[in-house]
Amino acid sequence: MKKKSFPLANVYGLLETGPVVLITTSHKGVANIMTQSWHTMMEFEPPLVGCVISGRNHSFDALKATKECVINIPTVELAKQVVAAGNNSGRKVDKFARTGLTAAPASLVQAPLIAECYANLECRVADTRLVNSYNFFILEVVKAWIAPAEKDPKTLHHRGKGIFMVAGESIKLLSRAK
Amino acid sequence: MKKKSFPLANVYGLLETGPVVLITTSHKGVANIMTQSWHTMMEFEPPLVGCVISGRNHSFDALKATKECVINIPTVELAKQVVAAGNNSGRKVDKFARTGLTAAPASLVQAPLIAECYANLECRVADTRLVNSYNFFILEVVKAWIAPAEKDPKTLHHRGKGIFMVAGESIKLLSRAK
Numbered sequence: 001m002k003k004k005s006f007p008l009a010n011v012y013g014l015l016e017t018g019p020v021v022l023i024t025t026s027h028k029g030v031a032n033i034m035t036q037s038w039h040t041m042m043e044f045e046p047p048l049v050g051c052v053i054s055g056r057n058h059s060f061d062a063l064k065a066t067k068e069c070v071i072n073i074p075t076v077e078l079a080k081q082v083v084a085a086g087n088n089s090g091r092k093v094d095k096f097a098r099t100g101l102t103a104a105p106a107s108l109v110q111a112p113l114i115a116e117c118y119a120n121l122e123c124r125v126a127d128t129r130l131v132n133s134y135n136f137f138i139l140e141v142v143k144a145w146i147a148p149a150e151k152d153p154k155t156l157h158h159r160g161k162g163i164f165m166v167a168g169e170s171i172k173l174l175s176r177a178k
Numbered sequence: 179m180k181k182k183s184f185p186l187a188n189v190y191g192l193l194e195t196g197p198v199v200l201i202t203t204s205h206k207g208v209a210n211i212m213t214q215s216w217h218t219m220m221e222f223e224p225p226l227v228g229c230v231i232s233g234r235n236h237s238f239d240a241l242k243a244t245k246e247c248v249i250n251i252p253t254v255e256l257a258k259q260v261v262a263a264g265n266n267s268g269r270k271v272d273k274f275a276r277t278g279l280t281a282a283p284a285s286l287v288q289a290p291l292i293a294e295c296y297a298n299l300e301c302r303v304a305d306t307r308l309v310n311s312y313n314f315f316i317l318e319v320v321k322a323w324i325a326p327a328e329k330d331p332k333t334l335h336h337r338g339k340g341i342f343m344v345a346g347e348s349i350k351l352l353s354r355a356k
């Protein structure tokens with residue numbers, strides 16, 4: 001998927017709809033993928049993203065050690081891979097091999113971009129104060145990529161227990177929100 | 179809208195899809211409504227929700243003082259009211275009067291439920307450690323209500339600049355996720 005650089009000031013619009021994301025890390029030469037839904041924007045620019053990475057996940061150790069990751073946003077075409085990444089642990093399984101997803105080099109972090117995802121956000125850990133209490137990392141997005149061809153991304157949104165809502169139509173309202 | 183009590187253990191499924199919510203507060207006898215999209219689940223049970231309430235908002239002062247609020251989840255039928263609540267400040271405008279939304283009493287907190295919203299989550303502030311740095315409150319959901327008639331809620335999801343994605347179809351995947 002051909003990508004272009006995406007303005008950091010517009011990143012909030014990709015994440016505040018609540019898509020399921022695939023978080024990639026790279027630690028001691030091994031790349032991993034984690035399926036995740038517990039994230040929120042915390043600041044527009046530089047974009048800050050708060051997210052919960054459970055201590056039970058292999059990605060927790062990688063993120064704590066390397067302080068880098070990539071937030072990749074998949075669409076419904078990748079549903080099978082999203083589920084496969086979520087159903088296995090990076091401790092036991094090479095998630096790239098298992099899912100068939102393609103690791104592509106990032107520009108500013110060691111963790112890989114997932115080539116098939118329409119948006120990729122390269123992140124560095126900005127604040128770890130709530131990691132001990134809640135496994136809550138605050139990430140700063142340092143570089144963002146988007147596939148310009150994806151005009152209406154059918155993102156996945158987890159309703160619990162394997163039910164996923166697929167993004168529907170977009171409407172324009174007379175909102176003064178940013 | 180007729181409501182029934184909703185299990186706290188299932189609350190995550192309402193919020194992790196990233197819906198626009200209406201946060202209500204009550205301070206010194208005055209109820210207020212704030213439109214909000216920056217929230218994330220942080221724990222299943224008791225359900226913890228992290229959310230950013232900007233210090234520029236009237237609701238910030240109310241939440242800081244009373245440590246209580248309600249997260250109300252609207253559907254697309256309430257789009258006009260959601261925008262009206264977001265476009266005005268509670269410092270100048272009675273948001274219930276302006277939007278025509280109905281305040282109903284909550285069971286455990288002073289802040290009102292919005293009767294027209296299909297789900298209402300009564301919350302108490304659980305952690306304020308990141309309020310000074312990021313306006314980030316961690317809320318515990320202490321009581322949840324749902325309209326059983328709403329089987330397929332068409333929630334709103336903000337893409338930025340007044341563009342809202344409306345929840346589309348749901349699909350079932352073979353996920354082992356909770």
